[in-house]
Amino acid sequence: MQTSTQHKTALGHLRILDLTRVLAGPWCSQNLADLGAEVIKVERPDSGDDTRSWGPPYLQDAAGNSTGEAAYYLAANRGKQAITVDISTSQGQSIIRELVKQSDVLLENYKVGQLAKYGLDYDALIQIKPDLVYCSITGFGQDGPYAHRSGYDFIIQGMGGLMSLTGERDDLAGGGPQKAGVAITDLMTGMYATIAVLAALTHRDKTGEGQYIDMGLLDVQVAMLANMGSNYLTSGNIPKRWGNAHQNIVPYQTFATADGHIIVAAGNDAQYRKFVQIGERAELADDPRFLSNPLRVQHRDILVPMLADMVKRKTKNEWISALELAAVPCGPINNLEEVFNDPQVRARCMQIELDHPKAGIVPLVASPMKLSKTPVEYRQAPPLLSQHTEQCLRDLLHFDDEKIAQLKLDGII
Known part of the structure; x- marks a missing residue:
């Protein structure tokens, strides 16, 4: 079993307040956690991150019983502390503001303008934390005619051109547009957001200035068209789907084959x-x-x-x-059983196991980042809902037992 080891981490000096859910935002914060940052994941009381219920499959304990922890949620939330706060209430908003004062970065993926109703938007929070790095992740960014639309990876893959390039040729059997097998736009948005956050933190460390980061899934999808986007802009010719063939090279x-x-x-x-x-x-x-x-x-x-x-x-x-x-x-072309049994994948330690409070252990896919001086750190399994609420409120905000009990009674946490 691979567990946390004591070593210098790249981002151990940072605290991230993570108000994101589903995949793009949590993928960013998991990257930051792997690199050593303290990540506090803020969820709704009772239900939490939507992906907690996105199953089956669910993690099972040693007896084969479901723990209720969805595999989807487990994929993007290791290394974090989990707290629950009802940010629609004034008391919940106050808790978030106090946590912001002690954080370096705030990540959020609420609809455009929604956090402003709670006084938790960038303009409000920099009044209490001027050097805050505030990263918003939405489907279409903060401006433009689609800004207020909800953005989902599948839809963005279609709107952003990826599905026009992916799938069998229209003139062959099975031809037509096809989405990627994983939510690639969400994942790439999480990766771009990670880079943007680290760039903003570097700027802050040099100048003392925080800043606002506006990440849109559609922007990311257009950017990641890469050479295909460049081909179109250069030639004016609309690329077609070629399935698993190459338009310029044969074979x-x-x-x-006979068996695969x-x-x-x-x-x-x-x-x-x-x-x-x-x-x-x-x-x-x-x-x-x-x-x-x-x-x-x-x-x-x-x-x-x-x-x-x-x-x-x-x-x-x-x-x-x-x-x-x-x-x-x-x-x-390997199936996933073949992938995780591949000698190269095993040699690169791309599967890890972490202690889990319900299942005993949880198997996870490792980070691909290999740093010689500040290696990634796997501190803990994806947390249970509200697992760290009381600890966080005591340690960071110095709430006593009576105050915590009253917040629970009032449904704030």
Whole structure:
């Protein structure tokens, strides 16, 4: 079992007040927690983060009984302290303000203008904490004609162009737009927000100034179009879906083997020749229609079916072994059982286990950040709802037992 170790952390001097829920915001705050920051996750009393109930599957204890902790929630909330506060009440708002005074960063993903009703917007909070870094995450940003719309990853993938690029070609069976298998826009927003927060903190440390960060999912999705966005802006041509094929290179796609699928990425003529030789179709290397990559692209509809038939004659492992030996870029398409049993994934320690108060242990996916001097720290499992409320109020705000009991009775915490 991997547990927290004592070492210097990169962000151990920071406290993050996290008013976010679901994925984009919690992904950002989990990054910061992994790097050593103290993260206080603020949730609604009774129900908490929406993702706590987004199951099954739920974490099970040693006897196989459900703990009620949804796997979705567990994916994005390790290393945090969890408190519950009803911020719609004046007493709850007062608690948040007192915590802000002792925090470096506030993260939130409420609808545009919603926190202003509670006096918890940036303009209000910098009156009590001038150097606060305040990061808002919304679907469409704080301005523009869509600012007040709710933003969901799936919708943003469609609106932001990703689904126009993802999926099988329209002229083939199963063609049409397809979303990514994970909420990639949420995750990338969390990553961009992490970078923005760290940049703002660097500026604060140099100048003493806090600042406001406006993160919009649609902005992120447009930014991450990367070369495809640049291709369009440069040429004016609208890119099409190519499924698992490449529009400029052949063969550079998936193929079905006798017992699974592989990816072959033959980026030059020599690699293509080795590929067909291994497949016992060496004549395809000398066919005048396929002598060069431009010719193979031109005649892809003739060549690819022949390659597909060739690949089906061997198993996935037979192909991978032979192609790797010949230095032809290739790889399997693994299911998640195969991923977590992969020797490279295991060597890189990409699965961890942390102590959990209900389940005994909880298995989690590790952070990919490998820092030599300030490695990531896995201090605790994703917290139970309100697990740290009393401790936080006592240690940071110096509330006594009587005051805490009254706040509970009043439904404030």
